[in-house]
Amino acid sequence: MQSGFFWKNWASPFREIYTFLFLLFIGGICCALYFHFTGIESILGWSTLAQSEPIQIAIEAFKVGPFSLGTSAESQVFSQKYLGNFPEINEWSYYLFLIITTLCFNVLIAIITTLPRFYYFVGTSLLVIVLVNLKLELLLLFGSTGKLGLIIALVLFLPATYIFNSFKTNVSFGARLATFIGLTAIFSIIIWLFAEVNSPFFHLASYGLINPLIISLVFILMIAHEIVAAFIYFITKSANPAGTKKNNNLLHFSIITVIYLANLFLAYLYETNIIVWDFPYVNLFLLLTASAILGLLSYQLREYQYESMFKFRPVGALFYISMAICCFTTLGHFFATGNDPAIEVFRDVIIYSHLGYGIIFVVYILANFIDPLKRGLPVYKVLYKPTGMPYFTFRFAGLIAFIAFTVKSNYEVPVNQSFGAYYNSIGDLHKSDNQIDIAKHFYTEGANFAFNNHKANYALATIAHEQNKSTDAIERYEKAIAKNPSPQGFINLSSIHFDRDDFFDAVFTLQTAAEKFPNNGYILNNLGLLYSKTRVLDTAAFYMDKATQISETQATAGSNILTLLALNDIPVHPDSVIAEYDIQRDPISINNTIVLKNKLGVVANERFQPQDSALSYLQSSILYNIAFNHLFQEDSLDTQVVRAYSTMPANLNYRESLQLVAAFNLEKNGDLNQSFRQLNWLANSSQLKSGEYFNTLGMWALKHDVPYVAKDYFEYAQNRDYKNATLNLAIALTENLDREEAITLWQELLLEKNRNTQIIASNILSILTWEPSMLESDKQRYYFLKYRTTYQDTVSFKNIVDEISDADLKAQSILDMAQKLWRQDLTDEAVSIYSRLAGLQITDGSVYERAQWFELKMLAAQGNIRGLATKINDGMTFGADRQIEKNYYTGLLSEASGDTTAARQHYSLIAYKNPFFPESVIAAANFYNVTDRFEAYNILLSALEINPQSIRLLKAYVLQCARIENESYAQISLEKLQELISPKAYREFYQEYNAVLEKTKREAENF
Secondary structure, eight states: OOOTTTTTTSOTTHHHHHHHHHHHHHHHHHHHHHHHHHGGGGTOOEEEEEEEEEEEEEEEEEEETTEEEEEEEEEEEEEEEEEEOOOOOOHHHHHHHHHHHHHHHHHHHHHHTTSOHHHHHHHHHHHHHHHHHTOGGGGOBTTOOSSHHHHHHHHHHHHHHHHHHHTOTTSOHHHHHHHHHHHHHHHHHHHHHHBOSSSHHHHHHHHTTHHHHHHHHHHHHHHTTHHHHHHHHHHHTTOOTTSOSOOOHHHHHHHHHHHHHHHHHHHHHHHTTSOOOSOOOOOHHHHHHHHHHHHHHHGGGGHHHHTTTOOIIIIIHHHHHHHHHHHHHHHHHHHHTTOHHHHHHHHHHHHHHHHHHHHHHHHHHHHHHHHHHHHTOOGGGGTTSOSSSOHHHHHHHHHHHHHHHHHHTOTHHHHHHHHHHHHHHHHHHHHHTTOHHHHHHHHHHHHHHSTTOHHHHHHHHHHHHHTTOHHHHHHHHHHHHHHSOOHHHHHHHHHHHHHTTOHHHHHHHHHHHHHHSTTOHHHHHHHHHHHHHTTOHHHHHHHHHHHHTSGGGHHHHHHHHHHHHHHTTOOOOHHHHHHHHTOOOOHHHHHHHHHHHHHHTOOOOOOOOOSSSSOOHHHHHHHHHHHHHGGGSSSOOOHHHHHHHHTSGGGGGGHHHHHHHHHHHHHHTTOHHHHHHHHHHHHHHOSSSHHHHHHHHHHHHHHTTOHHHHHHHHHHHHHTTOTTHHHHHHHHHHHTTOHHHHHHHHHHHTTOSOHHHHHHHHHHHHHHTOOGGGOOSHHHHHHHHHHHOOTTOHHHHHHHHTTOOOHHHHHHHHHHHHHHHHHTTOHHHHHHHHGGGTTOOOOOHHHHHHHHHHHHHHHHHTTOHHHHHHHHHTTOOOOGGGHHHHHHHHHHHHHHTTOHHHHHHHHHHHTTTOTTOHHHHHHHHHHHHTTOHHHHHHHHHHHHHHSTTOHHHHHHHHHHHHHTTOHHHHHHHHHHHHHHSOHHHHHHHHHHHHHHHHHHHHHHHTO
8 A cells, every 4th residue: 555645746737636636535435424324314304294273272261140151262272293305306416416427537538548549449439438328419409309419529529539649649637637628618518508408417417327327336346355455455564574574464364354254244145135133234335435445545556457558647546536536426426315226236236346356356365375475475565466366367256256146136136226226316307397297207217127216206105195196105105115214204104194094004104113213203203193183192292202302303392292281181381391391482382382371271471573564374373372361361461462463464364363362352351342342243254153253242241241132142153053052042041031932942952962961951941940839948949039030020039038048048139139120220129129138147258249349339329429438448359350340430439529530531441341331331421421412422322232232221322312312313222122121110211301302402492
């Protein structure tokens, strides 16, 4: 061997040329090994598919009589699974491959011009074959489909080679190389300007693949013995030239060679599938790399064998390194493009050549140098100057041995694999040009020649999947992973099975993948998702947990764990999960975190501000869920922000969900006027969720104790086939004392398949059909009074309520009757009934609180300002849910004290807020009536539109119509009022209306 940088003392330009080529050689090795160890991941990337799944989240629960009710809304939680991408068409690899191999060919052409006449003609003949293999006619130069391109290439290159070889023999090698590089540049310009195909250089790289492949394989055969030769060098380098010192180099050489050849033989058995032992076999590409480097350092020692063609310095060295660059560039290109048939060809040639040439080279050494080895002489110096067995014999016998191993292992395989690699590269060409049908044709050819090759079958499977041909895709994916499995192939195959509802096939596929790739987070994540679909939660969590331990999938798997918790009733606080798995703050994780907190009713501190006013689906979901979380917080949400996003044309698809959550927040904030209007508008405009929205409106109405409003909304929901509407309507009818209609519906519900519904229906039917004589317990008496007595049944009420001994049930019954009277605007009668609470020892806190708030309402209605103030100061606390009441009572106190500024401030906050608290609306209207009768009218009209059967609101509205002399509207409301109150009450009110109307007219006449 020679010193490492043996060319450093060469004359210019050979030193610079060789240095440049040496750097290319090292770069080629590094790239080839990088892509080798990176594996298929270098071209098969991953795409993440986020799938949303609806989850119903309870907002609040409340009781109405014996009924446990609540409101809920739907949120979207996201799970993320991985899919393998289409094999990346590394165009840069094709172009770089073309440039570097073309440079190597230019060096070799320049070398051909320096050869003796016989070798020159052999070389030019090979050059013609190389040009023919480029398939230049496919470039359609100047529109020609004939051999015009080949003719141009021959005209450019052949005369120049002949001139340099025969006439200009004294021209330097550098000038020759520059000439051929220039001719190549000219030919490239012609191709660029006049080729009529897309990507002409991609065509050359693809169709010309066979040339560098052949050179690479020849180079592998050329260096196949170098490792055995290196053994001789290192064993005999320190030998005594005189042979006076005996070293048993033959023994050393025999031992190390046997070990080396034994490892090669095991690798051969493994490559040919004869053995499949779990054994650290020789890495064939590292073997090739070592051989190439050793050959680079020892090629000069072989000069004796090739000096009849050229000297080592510089032509031989340039010849060797050009072949080496071409080999490793080609190998790196195959790795970078995932062309596994070509890689298998390399593997076969490497192992067959190293084994065949290695064995024969050992025979060559023993035949020529056994005695010098015994004598400890420096055999490496004369290794290529044999005395017995000629070097040519070694080469010829080594070729025979190589062929023997190839034939023994079925020679058709590497040949067909070569064709498969060739067609795969052409398939890449047409796929990059989006010529899918042509690409499919060549990929199919590649798959036919190279049986079960991954590249072609994976590409065909991906195309078939995109074209919704799932059966073809499954077949191709199965072939793709049969011999050269990839995580992407397994995952895509499993995904197709799942999409076809072949769940067990999907799971089995990923389980097999997990066995082959136990530390692949993409597989583990998808496997966890599959198990989550079957509610096998422990197994799903196990695989997701393993996926979080792998950096590439940590964030996605962590987010999926949040999804798993959200979709299932697992009592785990989300913050502990976030801390344990170090879940990233990516948008999907933020969304899932908030959804989980919403489900648990936990306040979320996440903040999110979209960068653009036009929202994506995920951004709209995050915004929705953050607004949703405010339903569980004390502070209110400024719904203007959410509503502003919903009104933007770009967010039309998300308008409904954003306005829905705004409506929920408006209801939570006490703005029932706007919340009912907004949700009612959504219910009337939604195509899919109309029934759900009407049902929610009914629930809100029941919550605010207006069952007569609730029943209308439940009827709307029932007409839209909402599943629970009939049950909820029966509850509203029962609460509104519409006994006959309620009985009819409860009888229908008895026939429901749901056992709980049947039990409820049976119990309520019993209550609605009781007779007073059948009442035996306090609870029966309580329910009878609640659902069987009206505001008119005061005598019956007093008789039965006196029989109730339980103070809490008696108090509830009294409050219920007082409320019935209150709704009829029978204030004195309500106060009279309420007074029966005196002396009762109420122990139920909720009943006591209800009594206190009702007392405040009565004091305000009676105008007892002093009593109202005393009651408020006597420990009454106004929480966030009672701000309207606080403003109402404070407004009354301010008005009574003459502070009209403060009163106006308080009334302005409640005037248009809660139509189901008519006292507050009427108080605000009365205040504004002093200065602006039409504003007062608008306040009452707005409330009446939401609560059209409120007797108090109807009376106030009719009187206000009288004040503005709007008799036609007043008459309509009077007709409605007449249906709701007794004839006596109507006559009394009608007189009051006439009095106000006459007063208004007199004032107008005297104005």
